[in-house]
Amino acid sequence: MDAFSNDLSLVVVERLELNPLTTRFSLLLRPMPNAHGEADVEVQVSDRFQTKVVSFLVSVSPINDPPEIEVPTENRVLYIEDEPPVALVPRLTINDVDNDGLIGAIVEFTEGFRSGEDRLIFGQGGGGIVGAYDRGRGVMELRGVASVEEYQGALRRVLYDNRSENPNSLSRVLTVRVRDEGLESQAIKAIVTVEAVNDPPLLARVEADPLVYVEGDTPVPLSESILVATLDDLIFTEAIVKISENYQRDEDALVVGELPVGLMAGDFDVEMGVLSITGEGNLTDYQTALRSVSYVNLSNQPNLLVRGVEFLIRDLDLLSESKFREVRIVPVNDPPVVLSLIHISEPTRLLSIS
Secondary structure (H helix, E strand, C coil), X not given: CEEEECCCCCCCHHHEEEEECCCCEEEEECCCCCXXXXXXXXXXXXXXXXXXXXXXXXXECCCCCCCEEECCCCCEEEEECCCCCEECCCCCEEECCCCCEEEEEEEEEEECCCCCCEXXXXXXXXXXXXXXXXXXXXXXXXXXXXXXXXHHHHHHCEEEEECCCCCCCCCEEEEEEEECCCCECCCEEEEEEEECCCCCXXXXXXXXXXXXXXXXXXXXXXXXXXXXXXXXXXXXXXXXXXXXXXXXXXXXXXXXXXXXXXXXXXXXXXXXXXXXXXXXXXXXXXXXXXXXXXXXECCCCCCCCCEEEEEEEEECCCEXXXXXXXXXXXXXXXXXXXXXXXXXXXXXXXEEEX
């Protein structure tokens, strides 16, 4: 069999097959994939006795194929708490055999979505592509007529972000789809693994004005408004109160009142000016404990340098930043004290000495 085609982009003669039937042959014609149009085809068939030539017109109508979108087999990205946003599908590729352009794309959460944490960010794409993110549903839609390459670049710039300081560590599963003027692609998956980071505990609302201690007073609470806060851990293990500035070893002391069950105060460290409270407790326990720590000065002639006191708290792993309060000491003028009264008897006078 010999064959001829005037449009090899539509009909290639090598793709013509002659299939024998019982008493005759059939001709199998397979146009080129994704090609359409018309082609004149001539087929010449010979046996030992004669030759037969057949000419015919092949007409192939176009059919819109959906665009194709691909990512590596395991498209998984890692997001670490407090780190910058990460690209969701940085190696995505798009192909559309029928169209040079696309009109839209959708990126949406399908598993593990947390509306209060998760968000998608779109960096402006070329070709007038604009993006809108629905935080309630976890859906980002891209719109605008643009080339396949421009949509490919735009989707590669879609970022995942999580602003929670205590993010849920379940994996998020998202799907990505694109569409041309007639059809939508199959969805591909992207998986985001979220890694939480332990944040240190926080102290707040220590009074800004100095604590005034009057010489000779009973112990005075260092802070009656201090607050303990946490972004993740709910268990605390230690509180530290330290006279860190102008500590006077022979005068200053820290004492603690009644503590919540499970907490215990160590002896005041006279050398370092430190009082520690230990034991596992919750936020309220340690807040109560810190508010029960008081300052006292044991001297009748106290040094008037301003003391600086630091507060710290530790969760299961990390120590907070310190909070600071000054202590100012007000001296009191003590009245003179009679030490003794001596009577000396002489023949001529009585002497009193005080």
